[in-house]
Amino acid sequence: MERRMGKTSKKMLAVTAGFAVLMSACSNAAPNEGAEGAASGEQERTTLKVEVFDRGNAPAGMSIDNNYLTNYVKSSFSDTSGIDVQYVPIPRSEEIQKLNVLMASADDVPDIVFTYDSGTYYRYATQGGLTDVTELLDEYGPNLKAFLGEDTLKYGQIDGQQLAIPGRRLVLGRYASYVRQDWLDKVGLPVPQTTDELYEALKAFKAQDPGGLGDKMIPLGMSMAPAQYESLLWSFVEPLTEEQRYTLTQKLGSSDYPVLLPGFKDGLQFMNKLYNEGLISKDFALDEDKKQIWQDVQNGLVGAYSEDAGELFFGYNSTYKNMQTNVSGATFTPIDPYTDAEGKHAKPGYAPNAMYIMIPKSSERAVEAIKYLDWMASEDHLFFMQNGVEGENYALEDGIPVLDAEAPQDVQDRLYNYGDMAIIVNGKFIGEPQQNSEAYIRQVPKEYHELMRTSVDISNVDKIDQIVMPRPIESESKYGNALAEKYKELIVKTTMAAPDKFESTYESIMKEYMAGGGQAILDERKTVYGEMR
Amino acid sequence: MRASTYFIRYWQLYALLVLPLIYFAIFKYGPMYGIQIAFKEFNFFQGIHGSEWIGFDAFREVFQNQEFYKTLRNTLMLNFLDLLVSFPAPLFLAIMLYELKSKAFRKVSQTILYVPHFISWVIIGGIVYQVFGTQSGMINNMITALGFDAVPFLTEKTHWLFTYLATGVWQSAGWGTILYLAALTGINGELFEAADMDGANRLQRIWYITLPSLKTTIVTLLIINLGHIMTIGFERPYVIGNLAVRDYSDVLSTFVYRVGMESGQYTLATVVGLFQAVVGLIFVLGANYASKKLADESIL
The missing domain is CATH 3.40.190.10 (Periplasmic binding protein-like II)
Structure with a gap:
């Protein structure tokens, strides 16, 4: 197979090359005159x-x-x-x-x-x-x-x-979440408004299996792409002082990371609970580009998940359309369940x-x-x-x-x-922010405009702004990429650890994180914050 | 014959040698100019020549980095296990193929065994996920259907080692038989006839005739493999590895990729590369020396 393809392409190459020679031979004289004529008139x-x-x-x-x-x-x-x-x-x-x-x-x-x-x-x-x-x-x-x-x-x-x-x-809003309305109806639960309600819904999905999927069902869709875990994790961050916001946030690559913020660990603990109760996919760690989760959603296996707001409605993606084709009666309701200590639905936005x-x-x-x-x-x-x-x-x-x-x-x-x-x-x-937002919404097929509008609205609720330091943090540029990987490793390992191993897993990876540049960033940010005062 | 007349008489042979020499000059010796990056604070815009000398600072930074030791350990571990598992595999396979009576069957199985070698790791990675995944992998679907617990082939580090080694054998064993089979065709058939006359059974024939005649090939390949013990291909650990098994799957090549290519710290990446090369050289020379002493076989 391989060999045959090689031969064919070689033949093609030979033919193409032959043509090219012929063409250039025939047209050699003509273009020069034209080029000269054009060049003389212009700068x-x-x-x-x-x-x-x-x-x-x-x-x-x-x-x-x-x-x-x-x-x-x-x-x-x-x-x-x-x-x-x-x-x-x-x-x-x-x-x-x-x-x-x-x-x-x-x-x-x-x-x-x-x-x-x-x-x-x-x-x-x-x-x-x-x-x-x-x-x-x-x-x-x-x-x-x-x-x-x-x-x-x-x-x-x-x-x-x-x-x-x-x-x-x-478009500065980033994330929204979705839940299978048909499943909610079957298990007789309202649309989840808080983290606890979402958890109850996931438990009910798991126990009652409204889709009749058995082991295949994934109550909460998860992957190692930020869209799936960020809104969950950030919602556990506790109220911060201005100083904490500036010094404890770590900017790796182009986004702010919550890894040192108080409360973040509780988020990991919650992920750990979800995993060990079988509420998220066992293979979520293998999926870094959303391929698997999209496939699972399209096949109607996923009960709820967070996503880049409205991504599933876009024509290039067609996740939602495919899901409705594959599973008759399947519908998503956009939700904003993750709630922080103050009752807000804080989630990161774009700078x-x-x-x-x-x-x-x-x-x-x-x-x-x-x-x-x-x-x-x-x-x-x-x-x-x-x-x-x-x-x-x-x-x-x-x-x-x-x-x-x-x-x-x-x-x-x-x-x-x-x-x-x-x-x-x-x-x-287009012009005004409202128009731009509307233009964004109307990029999706007409039948999804309303769902899209709700998604975009959700993504803007209690949006966390990115922090701009007065000057670049050098150690972030130096360690950023390696730490971003370490951060993902932290999420994966603490999530997948047995509940009694959670603490020790967290400790050991955090130690590596801090030694691998986390401490250097923290120190530099403290210095810069001191200069700002 | 004087050297010059010798040279003139056989100039065609020397002319043939020129191409490989040029290859080595351009692709192996030329890039050595870049080794100096390890001793310089590499600035993208000043170039190699214009960057400032920093002595051994970068070496200090690398040797203080815990990640470096972890990836170094993993590189040695994966390569050593590979040597234990993947090195003998083609040897067994070659002997088995050699013992096959039916020529047609041998040809067909050989071809089938070669195929995985031509599949890129990226594709193998996709296949591995489909086959070994915990949630929806083929094998685990069967295991759970039989009522057992799913086995985390990809997400638990010890299981992952098995997956890593097994895919390695599957991918390379068939191709690796080529050298052995070539060596085996060189064995004088009379030896086997004589052994038959003396009443040797099949295992004895393999042990006393086939294996000894492969000795040189085995030693040569072993030395070459030992030389590579510090270097590890990038694709296999990168593609088969994942976040959950970083403890084992993170190796020097992925470390260099992350630090050098992604974070733009070429100096540190060069230091690691140089370190690998030096240790690799020591391994080759050591293995060669040992084999000379022990088995009187060497490639230098």
Whole structure:
């Protein structure tokens, strides 16, 4: 099998190569004249290299560096500015590793790079590898500056220098939870409003098996992706003083972690109880990318679970739709059960910044880079990149563009990568926050709009804001990734420990956590907090 | 014959040698330039040359790191167990194949045994999850259907060791038979005929003829394997491992990946790499020396 495929592809290669030779031979003379003619009339053309995430999902006939949106950039931006944009694909799943390699090789690095990982950004910034764009922004990026606003821009400032241009994040709520309404009805329980009520419901699911699934049933869906465990764990955090918030929070990668916050351990204890009573999947530790839990939810095995708000309704995911197809009568009710000591439903949200967009110091195209980003923020370019053509891709409803799900596939495919092309924003930008939120909601198929709206509302209830330190915490950039792994290990091991081993397991991993950089971060944060006072 | 005339007469052979030499120069010796990163505070933007020298500071940092010792221990443990289990497996398999009477059957089984070698670890990882999972794995479905408790093949560290070793054998044993089978074809058939005449049974034939003729191959492979005892492939522990068994599945290669590639601390990663190489070299030389003394076989 393998061998045969190899042969076929070799043949294909040979044929393609042959064609290429023929084509170039035939067309050799023609293009030169054209190029000369065009060049003489315009200013000198420059090439701007821009990173783009490659998710390997290009539709037939398109590629990540040649598709509808790159062509739009060409016609709308390059042709008027004389700046050709060349996209440098970086695999989404290994972006940091690849970016590190690119940054280390000053010659090949794109002029515009980006990452969500704050540790990586800080490292580049502190090693002096980034261009300070403060003045360039004033001179060439008025639209961009206005679009992002000071609140967002400050996430990219260190010691008064604008070393990154943070994208703007529009949807700041993160999580909602869901429960199987048909199961609740069968066991005769109300929709759970608190952690205790949810626990009762899970126990009832386990005992009464309303789905008739036997061993296969998973009362509470769990995985090692943050969406599944964060709302649960954060709800156990006790009320904090301002000092505790600043000093005990640990920011690893791009999110705040509750590992040292008082009460967090009780959350782990609760997870341990759920696991040992058979209320969560025995294999939750193996599932780090939500593949398994989505499959379980779709097969109707899961009674309740937490998720990125509304993710299950999106067309790319279709979890909810598939579940309803597989199990007749299955419905989810969005819930907000996890309750903290004050009766609040506190859960983490996103910081108002999205990706850190950076221009490496070695780049000679910093001006062009700002021009490109400014172009994206000006007029209706962003709107076009996110929504396409009116009447073909979308229709306006109450001033909100709603994508036409019935549009021909090739029309829909135009926008397949809009999220990765429109780098200055995360979420659909219409204008006012209310409109943006509504545009986000209406991205899901019509029949789910109400469920989606409830989910988004839930995600905004008692949202915990991310903490912004006045200057980057160096040890977070150094130990962040390793500690984030250790944190996951802490959750998994304490959850899976026998109840009498919980304490000793917790102690031993926490010791490793603190020795592996946790203590260093704590100390540094205390120092910085002292300076703030 | 003078060296120069010798060289001129056989220049084609030397020309053939040039390619592998270039390969070694570019891919093995060239990168040694980068070893100096271990002694420098590597700055992405200053490059290797421009970064500052820091002496042995990075070595101190690594040797004070508990994670490092844990991953070092796991690397040695997994490799040693692998040596115990996966090293003899192809030998047994090769002898069994060799003893098969039916040629057609042997060919078919050989081919089937090779197949796993060509499957990437990522795919094997997926298969392993489907087969060995606790909640919905194939084997555990059978076990629970029979009324027994599910076995945590993947999430309990001792059970996981079994899974790790078993998949290793499954993946590599068939392919590993190639060298042995090649060596076995070299055995003079008259030896077996003579043994038959003397009334040796099958086991005796294997013990007195087959195994001794494989001695050189076994020793060579053993020395090569010992040289690799400090290095461990990245994919297998990374893919088969998971958060619940970190205590065993975290090895030097995954450590280097996390520290170096993910956290951008190239200096520390280089230190670990250099350390591995030096210890590996000691192991090879030691094994070679021991085998020279004990069995009068060596590869140097």
